[in-house]
Amino acid sequence: MPSVSFLWKYIYYTQNSCHGVCLLLPKSYRAELHSTRWVSHFPAPRIDRIIEINIYQSKMVKVWFMDNEQKIDQRLEHHRSPPAYLELPELYQKTGVEYFKINADDYQNDAILRELRAKRGYTYDDEITCSEKCLPDYANKLKNFFTEHLHTEEEIRLVLDGSGYFDVRDNEEQWLRIQVVKGDLIIIPAGIYHRFTLDSNNFVKVRRYFVGKPVWTPHNRPADDLDCRKSYLKHQAENFVQFKQA
Numbered sequence: 025m026p027s028v029s030f031l032w033k034y035i036y037y038t039q040n041s042c043h044g045v046c047l048l049l050p051k052s053y054r055a056e057l058h059s060t061r062w063v064s065h066f067p068a069p070r071i072d073r074i075i076e077i078n079i080y081q082s083k084m085v086k087v088w089f090m091d092n093e094q095k096i097d098q099r100l101e102h103h104r105s106p107p108a109y110l111e112l113p114e115l116y117q118k119t120g121v122e123y124f125k126i127n128a129d130d131y132q133n134d135a136i137l138r139e140l141r142a143k144r145g146y147t148y149d150d151e152i153t154c155s156e157k158c159l160p161d162y163a164n165k166l167k168n169f170f171t172e173h174l175h176t177e178e179e180i181r182l183v184l185d186g187s188g189y190f191d192v193r194d195n196e197e198q199w200l201r202i203q204v205v206k207g208d209l210i211i212i213p214a215g216i217y218h219r220f221t222l223d224s225n226n227f228v229k230v231r232r233y234f235v236g237k238p239v240w241t242p243h244n245r246p247a248d249d250l251d252c253r254k255s256y257l258k259h260q261a262e263n264f265v266q267f268k269q270a
């Protein structure tokens with residue numbers, strides 16, 4: 025399970041009268057039932073079974089509100105003072121951006137990615153490496169990536185190596201910075217104003233997914249007359265509730 029930072033096995037004893045196991049874990053933890061053994065002659069009274077549970081802690085993506093220092097290097101973190109972080113559910117409610125943790129070392133066999141591809145019809149995929157050595161026309165491309173823009177289709181990116189920042193505008197036009205590292209898959213909805221920059225490591229390798237024939241065209245701000253923008257704003261006004269179910 026390489027997409028987790030650590031794991032341990034938890035032995036849980038439950039009483040005869042207890043019919044279910046309820047584990048209260050922080051959001052970034054995941055529990056998987058490993059085995060249940062009934063123990064009729066266990067020495068301690070009122071204990072009838074042993075449940076083995078594997079507990080994983082995911083390295084969760086970090087999201088924060090940006091400062092407004094436009095003259096300072098875009099590759100720095102640009103935290104507010106004091107830093108103000110956002111949880112993933114809030115990010116979704118404000119922007120419609122979705123996040124998944126994938127095993128980047130074996131992404132072809134990752135169950136979450138497989139399900140996503142099947143459910144959402146991602147039929148196309150390719151790879152792009154952003155570094156001075158690997159990306160033709162590097163300076164221009166990075167300048168374009170960091171120019172505020174939107175797309176008429178979803179932008180789906182899985183980080184295979186390296187790191188970077190996707191910045192998205194929230195419902196109050198504030199910039200949110202999403203730090204992506206190996207194993208992070210983000211889906212940036214059609215019609216949201218956003219931009220991308222490398223961080224000070226100057227390297228990211230990502231897999232791009234698409235429904236059908238890919239359209240990479242960025243529409244620089246202002247692009248408010250596009251249908252995808254109008255539809256995005258409508259979903260945003262409803263906190264993306266309908267959007268996710270559709």
Ligand SMILES: CSCCC(=O)/C(O)=C/O
Binds near residue numbers: 169181218230
């Ligand atoms: C890290 S992928 C390159 C950035 C990109 O494709 C894009 O559309 C940014 O908005």
Ligand SMILES: [Fe+2]
Binds near residue numbers: 179242
């Ligand atoms: Fe793009």
Ligand code: NI
Binds near residue numbers: 174
């Ligand atoms: Ni984009």
